Amino acid sequence: MKSPKISEAVVRRLPIYLRYLNELEKNGVTTVSSQELGQRLDLNPAQIRKDLAYFGEFGKKGIGYDVGYLIEKIRNILKLNRIIPVALVGAGNLGRALCNYNAYLRDNMKIVAVFDASPDKIGQQINNLTVQPMEALAARMAELKVRIGIITVPAAEAQQVANQFVEAGVEAILNFAPVIIRVPASVRVHHADFTADLQSLAYYLD
Amino acid sequence: MKSPKISEAVVRRLPIYLRYLNELEKNGVTTVSSQELGQRLDLNPAQIRKDLAYFGEFGKKGIGYDVGYLIEKIRNILKLNRIIPVALVGAGNLGRALCNYNAYLRDNMKIVAVFDASPDKIGQQINNLTVQPMEALAARMAELKVRIGIITVPAAEAQQVANQFVEAGVEAILNFAPVIIRVPASVRVHHADFTADLQSLAYYLD
DNA sequence: TAGATTGTTAATCGATTAACAATC
DNA sequence: TAGATTGTTAATCGATTAACAATC
Structure with a gap:
């Protein structure tokens, strides 16, 4: 968690990621790549990777992102880990x-x-x-x-x-x-x- | 009405302008400057002038914009002149x-x-x-x-x-x-x- | 005329996308 | 190892803002 100012555009995409990740988890999917996310959400994969990288290294090179782990990370970033x-x-x-x-x-x-x-x-x-x-x-x-x-x-x-x-x-x-x-x-x-x-x-x- | 592609950001501001202009008209205001508009709508005056200039020369130098005239123009641009x-x-x-x-x-x-x-x-x-x-x-x-x-x-x-x-x-x-x-x-x-x-x-x- | 404000060009700023070395 | 995919830097693209001549 560094602190370059995060743009509003980035913050607005996080809930979109979160929502789709929740759906994936519900369907038992455990791993997802920026490419798959981008395809489904109509976004450029590089943009998704960059967005997430502002907050930490959440993925694994060659593999992608662990769905459950990424959900937890985004919920924390958005402060949705408490009511x-x-x-x-x-x-x-x-x-x-x-x-x-x-x-x-x-x-x-x-x-x-x-x-x-x-x-x-x-x-x-x-x-x-x-x-x-x-x-x-x-x-x-x-x-x-x-x-x-x-x-x-x-x-x-x-x-x-x-x-x-x-x-x-x-x-x-x-x-x-x-x-x-x-x-x-x-x-x-x-x-x-x-x-x-x-x-x-x-x-x-x- | 030329045809450089108008960005979505511009189009999304037009209804905001329209709404406030309607309010001005209701209050009997007949003229408004980009500065006044910007102040009220939290936008840069230059941006407002530029947005409008994509569609024509609607203002008068030294004076500003005629409220009624600008309303009609924006309604036409947004195709809100028919149901x-x-x-x-x-x-x-x-x-x-x-x-x-x-x-x-x-x-x-x-x-x-x-x-x-x-x-x-x-x-x-x-x-x-x-x-x-x-x-x-x-x-x-x-x-x-x-x-x-x-x-x-x-x-x-x-x-x-x-x-x-x-x-x-x-x-x-x-x-x-x-x-x-x-x-x-x-x-x-x-x-x-x-x-x-x-x-x-x-x-x-x- | 003097003051005000437009329309528009140029400068700046910021966001998106491409590319690629690192590495799982 | 070979293939895949990240994190990140550099290049591109686009949008916002500043500045100012034109002119009401």
Whole structure:
């Protein structure tokens, strides 16, 4: 584990590797080469080797990578070796959908609290979680040691929610609202913006 | 409209510009500079000017860009000047959430058909749409001239659904299933992969 | 006119890919 | 040993940013 700055592009590929490796393991495959990985994931094998080499020498020359060993290494790199508590604000359709993905988001990311501003949402049950009022956010997040926040409120409210998350000491935010939110540089934000995704696809129509 | 190949990075920023310009227009702002845009969208002004200049000379030196005019230009570039019919497969939580975003996805992207394989989903009503069986997909999509497909089924079924979309003549696919799908080069695929998004955020935790 | 801002070229920066010695 | 595949350096490619003449 040296420390040349790792680019975001590299970090974003690690979960993709991890997911496929998990599948391989489930199927009883014990070894895989960068070539096979690249073929399946539509990536250049040299890129995969380089990505992994940033973090250590995980492969064996002439053989490839041990699937189980590589899974463990990547999980450690991504800090998925312990449960990461996540909070979500916005108990609308999308918010509920994400909560139900908790199963999918195994690998230790777990939504442990859901908040909403609307009185008719508060108290609703989602998947074992009770929707809490926004007033409870700070205290509850501290209590649960939440480190990542998910925003699934309308665009107009997203920045405000982000501010509350930051206030509550969140280290990273995943924003689904179709608006760019601004936070201090110490907080990482990813924008999951499917309206923009969809619109950019339209460009490629004949 | 010349034709140097436009990079995907550029195309992905256009909807971001469009969205903010729409907001400006709603607020009665008639002119905006690349500097103001950049400030708000967290982008370099030179990059914004360059992006736009690929498609024409939309600004006025010394003045900036006319908001209404630029909106129209970008909508044309993105082909959002006519309604684009979209189909969705997978009427689970996420699928339903996306259908309800139809309002959000104004700007002429419209989900016009929803399909699911599960008997207890078929016939359900979502937002004025009735969930159709997979057997109806090809015929219905032809009828409605659907050009873009959205996949919100579990990972295991995603590739199969993609194949059916391709078969049905779709030109682009937005895939929400946490798996890389493969399609002919003539079809554009975007992966909206929030599990990967979320996991990559974990990397930045202290 | 003076100030502002575009469009565009050149410079920089960073990411991807190719190539190959090391070695299992 | 011969064949395969890594880790890594060098070459390429592409995207971002700076700079500035043109001009509103």
